[in-house]
Amino acid sequence: MRAPWLPWAAMAGILAGVAAIQFAIGRLPICACGYVKLWHGDVWSSGNSQxxxxxxxxxxxxxxxxxxxVLRWLRPGWSVAWRAVAALLVEGAWEVAENTSLVIDRYREVTASLDYYGDSIVNSFGDGVAMLAGFFLAARLPVVASVVIVVAMEGLAAWMIRDNLALNVLMLLWPIEAVREWQMNGVPPATRP
Known part of the structure; x- marks a missing residue:
């Protein structure tokens, strides 16, 4: 007999495990400011990613x-819930890696994120839940709708904060000075180095 709750328990366990690892490596549970906001929109403040x-x-x-x-293509025989578990494992691994000194220093060296000091645990939890929301939306929507949503989100983020997933990956792996300068032009003058 199958246990339909098992993948959901696995997802909860992954989120808890990521939080425990981050706590063990010294990440703050919440913003050093002492409170948690549902939304923080100022990417140039110390509350970003907190x-x-x-x-x-x-x-x-x-x-x-x-x-x-990717998982629909790689593992078509798996249920959506088990594919979500696999996706959350990848996301959780990235959340842990992203908050190591090595990656934090890389962000600060080659991107416009000069004052990035890593995520709080609550922010990483929110990131994991957001990934799951995107995953389950993609499972329900037609492919064209999914593509349009991702392109719209990327465009909105590029317009509002001069950064997005594609730019983030580009700048981490293959920094381009012209892109960094464009991003830095969006930094409020009071916060520029």
Whole structure:
């Protein structure tokens, strides 16, 4: 007899495990400001990546759409719930890696995120939940709708904060000075280095 609750328990366990690992490596549970906001929209402030959601939540929603497409192709015989478990394992691994000194320093060296010091645990939790939301949306929507949503999210983030998932990956792996300069032109003058 199958246990339909098992993948959901696995997802809860992954979220808890990621939080435990991050706590063990010294990540703050919540913003050092002492409170948690549902949304924090100022990417140039110390509260960025410290609250439940922010502009980078769009990137994690996009992860869900991408992971759904890849896992549907790689593992068509798996249920949607078990594919979501696999996607959350990848997302959780990234959340842990992203909050190591090595990756934080890389962000600060080659991107416009000069004051990035990593995510709070609550922000990483929000990122994981956003990825799952994107994943399950992709499972229900037609492919064309999924593509339109991802392109719209990428465009909105690029317009609002001069960053998005594609630019983030580009700048981490193959930094382009012209892109960095364009991103830095969006930094409020009071916060520029």
């Amino acid at each position: 609250h439940l959601t922010d502009w980078y939540t769009l990137s994690h929603l996009a992860h869900g759409f991408v992971f759904y497409a």
